[in-house]
Amino acid sequence: MQRKSITIIGGGFSGSMLAVQLARLAGNHPYPCDVHLVEPRPVPGPGLAYTARRPEYLLNVRSQFLSAFPDQPDHFQNWLRVTSQEVCEHGFCSRQSYGRYLQQLVSQLLEWPSMNGIRCYWHNQAARAVEVSPSGSSATVRLMDGTELPSTYVVLALGNFPPPYPTTSSTEYRAYPNYHGNPWAQGALRNIGTDDTVLLIGTGLTAVDILLGLQADGHQGLVTTVSGHGRWPAAHQFEGATYPDFYAADLAGVDTVLDVLRVLRRHVREAQKQGIDWRMVVDTLRPHLGQIWATWPQPEQARFLRHLAGIWSVLRHRSPPRNAAIVAAMFAEGQVQQAIGRVKNIEPAANGLVVTVQKGQQPVQQLTAQHVITCTGPLLDYSRIQESVVVGLRETGHLQPDALHLGIETDAHGALLNATGQASGVLFTLGPSRRPAYFESTAVPELRNQAVALAQELGQRLRVTVDAGI
Secondary structure: OEEEEEEEEOOOHHHHHHHHHHHHHOOOOOOOOOEEEEOOOOOOOOOOOOOOOOOEEEEOHHEEEEEEEOOOOOHHHHHHHHHHHOHHHHHOOOOOHHHHHHHHHHHHHHOOOOOOOOEEEEEEEOOEEEEEEEOOOOEEEEEEOOEEEOOOOOEEEOOOOOOOOOOOOHHHHHOOOOOEEEOOOOOOOOOOOOOOOOOOOOOHHHHHHHHHHHHHHOOOOOOOEEEOOOOOOOOOOOOOOOOOHHHHHOOOOOOOOOHHHHHHHHHHHHHHHHOOOHHHHHHOHHHHHHHHHHHHOOHHOOOOHHOOHHHHHHHHHOEEHHHHHOOOHHHHOEEEEEEEEEEEEEEEEEEEEEEEEEOOOOOOOEEOOEEEEEEEOOOOOOOOOOOOOHHHHHHHOOOEEEOOOOOEEOOOOOOOEEOOEEEEEEEEOOOOOHHHHOOOOOHHHHHHHHHHHHHHHHHHHHHHHHOOOO
């Protein structure tokens, strides 16, 4: 029987865990299938998020919740006990340790065929194009060196893209050597001198990491942060009692943002009466966030994005206590100062970059810094992404950006929808690209569940073809 082929474009967390889950599929007969993992970075597994070799960059989730396998919740912690000497304060380990964990899982997968017959191969380069056959029943993935991978299924696991440019009123600054458009690029902080002034656009978790990196490098210059709201991620707290899950009783089927907000506020007040921190209330909703989001009609989703997404990010995506304490100390010592407003313009000048900031109708501020770093979060809008694979599929109608500019339109299984809403039989995606379906589609607990579900879906489709003798 002819072997099938699944090509996964992207070998970060989502793509790598899909390959691992495919190798774990159970069944009464072997899967005659090869899995091709296309990843240009030096090793597959860690991806962008867990590649940085900086011990000060900590995971934002405790180790007990970061097993790669939902059915083995202690897997990562057991790996730490056996392989690592790291002391994880309050359970927050370094991202580089987690990267090694993922790398080892993928390395084991590449060394020998899995028990179910699936073989995995790594292609250490980028994909250039995906061409779907006229029948729509198969595709060919073309790599940068000209290699062609005939594929029964193709999965886009492209992860996060660099932040969008903060302003389009001028473009000259983009080529300026001290403008850092991608804070996660290799060596992004390397040319910042000890006494250089720095301006960060954004005050989320990425900005926290940049401040930690600068502090670890001995940076002494003034750092200015700019954001429209001036809020920083809340710090995790773990003392006290947990709060009971109230989704089924009070939120199932609630289809307006305002009504969800009212319920949440009521439970926060009730928790306060019991001496329970508000974080425990928010955390009870984590397993249900995708259901809450999907229940809202699109106008309600748009309303949430306009009015509440920013503060939700601050409350939901928190910082390890040590990180929050370091940032607070940098503010207290005067090393970091904050400006509130939107970036309207950036222009190169003799002494650095001049950033024009405005808040509402107030007079504009002009801030000058030797380095400017964009920390506003990844570009999500697939109508603007210029990756060649995305552009090609978009232009041929196989990939549809969603109306809210969050990712890719898919069906319930992650199959890409075309312009008429028809689900592809060959193209799938997982990871941040599925934010239109879940909104929360970036953290390990959510992404590992997506990997399990998509592996099972593709496994079922493979079984159908095997049983039919195709």
